[in-house]
Amino acid sequence: MHGFTENSAALDAATGPVEELELLLTAAEAYPALERAFLGARHSISASFRIFDLATRLRSPEARAIGEDWFDLLVHTLERGVSVRLVLTDFDPIGAADLHRLSWNARRRLIAAREVARGGRLEVLSALHSAQAGIGARLALWPGAHAKLRSVLDDLNARSEADRRRFLEEAPGIARITRERPDGRIVAVPGLPDLTPATHHQKMAVFDGRQLYVGGLDLNERRYDSPRHCRAPERTWHDVHAMVRGPVVAAAAQHLDGFLDIVAGRRAPGPAAPGFLRTLSRPARRAPFRFSPRPLVTEIERAHLSRIGAAERLIYLETQFFRHLPLARAMARRAEARPDLRAILVLPAAPEDVAFENSSGLDVRYGEHLQSRCLSLLYDAFGPDRVLVLSPVQPRRLAVEGRAELEDAPIIYVHSKVSIFDGDAAILSSANLNGRSMRWDTEAGLELTAPAHVDLIRRRVMGHWLPREGDGGVDPAALDPRTAFEAWRVLADLNSRRSPERREGFLVHYDSDPARKLGLPVPGVPPEIV
Structure with a gap:
């Protein structure tokens, strides 16, 4: 951490798994914090990312003093002996041919950084x-897979030799399942x-x-946005990450050290650790007709179900997708049991x-169908006076088409994953x-219960979308679980009634009609696939 700020909270007594929490909204806050963590590392960094692009520009003054992009920062880190x-x-x-190729290009850049750093200790x-x-x-x-591969090969064969x-050098998985004809x-x-x-x-x-850096944000230029969200809609990217200290860091380090062996079936998963949550799956044995892996550790799902089952006043969910029917059903049951929820x-x-x-592919349509079903469960159980489904938009007009626009304004793309x-x-x-995410993919996160940490998350995550008052803060009633719903x-x-320029904050009502019209059930295909 770099001192106590309005974005952080520390506990007076180190009694919980998280002692210090710094909350980072959007890459404008998260990327500089990650850069400083690399600069401050003394002996070791262990990491796992879906996307880690060394061409990403550096943002913090400290990092920009040593170079222009993450390639320079990684070389600097390795040369320091980390x-x-x-x-x-x-x-x-x-x-996912494009992502496969992107991953192997990223690997090559990482190895090149190790070579430039004269054999620095980098394991990729x-x-x-x-x-x-x-x-x-x-x-x-x-x-379906053959059609996708044929599309990739048609595009490939339209290129020069x-x-x-x-392309085949950069996408070894494609190279392994193809051959070159004499022509x-x-x-x-x-x-x-x-x-x-x-x-x-x-x-x-x-x-x-x-120190642990964890949340929803990968590293590349596409994911860079600021809390103002004043970019073209396809360049907005709202995300939330955290930098934490405390006993939970040891659990995260152990997870990073062993998750590949656990997923491969070479090691049993360790017990749950307070404050640290995982999703892990592994191959299903003797299951020739199974689409999916076998869920092994579902702590993130279980934590959500447990907290939903105990909620009394307000459940706040901020997520890229709401497609998991077990969560929607649990919320519906709790709504019926607790009329004040x-x-x-x-x-x-x-x-x-x-x-x-x-896009309107079958996977997209199935995902939209599942989200429509989940939201319908909530609408039916809560009724119109007890559930709000909202989407953020920019407070301006911009000429965009289709679903990149909502209520005459360009959308803000939500990628964060926070539940309160x-x-x-x-x-x-x-x-x-x-x-x-609940059952198949490898996932990691935090469950925070210290009042100071929950309050920080509520103020920053919920408060981000709300209009500012004269002192720069937000209306306290809009953050209080007892009164927030009505204020929102x-x-x-x-x-939703005003023109974009006259709106306060970022929120309007989500329009469920386009998803319902596009959605399509796919019988026999597991819902976890989307």
Whole structure:
């Protein structure tokens, strides 16, 4: 930590798993904190990221004093004698060819930094999830997978020979399942390729075993945004991360050291650690028709279900997706049992690939169907006076099309993953509220129960979306679990009626109609796949 600020809270008595918490909203706050942690590391850094792009520009004055981008910072870190271990997510080369290629390009840059640093102690592990679909499931999925591979190869064969060779060098997973014909065209080799439906989705780092950086934010330029969100909608990216100290750091370090062996089935998972939450899965044995891995550790899901079951006044969920039916059903049951319970959900107006790429693939439509079902459960159980589903938009007009716009304003893309339950607890993690994050992908996060930490999260996470008063703060009634719901409803009602320039804060009502119209059930396909 770098001193107590309005973004941080420390406990007077070190009685809990988290002693110090610094909350970081958007990359404008998180990237400089991560840079300073690298600069301050003395002997070791252990990390796992889905995306870690060394071309990302440095933002903090301290880091910019030594270079321009993360390549320079990593070289500097290695030359100081710091040992760095990074698990970099790899992706199924058919299902996510672009991300697979991106991952291996990132690996090459990381290795180049080690070479520039004259053999610095850098270990890079490119990690594809160990769980693969069974042969029967692969047969069932093959028509769709083959269509995706054919699209990749059609694009590849339209390129020059030099570009084709470079692509295959940068995407070894594609190279393994293709061959070059005498005429130079790249074609798929006969056979049924492996399909890997799960990924390592966590974004975290431990510094010297003393400090933990964890949350929803990867490292690249696409994810850079500031709390003002005044960029084009496709360049907005609202996220939340945390920098913490305390006993929870040791649990995170142990997780980073062993999760690959646990997922591969070479090691049993350790017991749950106070304050630290995980999702882990591993291959399902003797299950030829199984699409999915076998859920092994579901602490993030269990923590949500437990907190939902104890909520009395207000459940606040801020998430990229709300697609997990067990969570929606648990909230519906609690709403029926507790007439005073309210719920506020903050969601992006549309998934990223729908809003900015106009995608309408089967996976997209299935995801929209599941979210529509989950929200319908809440609307039915809570009724219109006890649940709010909101989306943030910019307070201006901008010429954008389709679902990149809501209520005549460009959307703000929400990628954060924070849940707050009354004034009692908060969960901050890498996990979306969908079945994939709850049961399949590797995820990590925190459960915070110290009143000072919950209060900090409520003030900063909820307060971020609200209008500022004369002293720069927000209306305390809009943060109090007993009164927040009504304050947010009044604000959203007013903003949804006003022109963008006259709105206060960022919130308007989420429009569920487009998702419901686009959504499509896919019988037989597990909901965790999206």
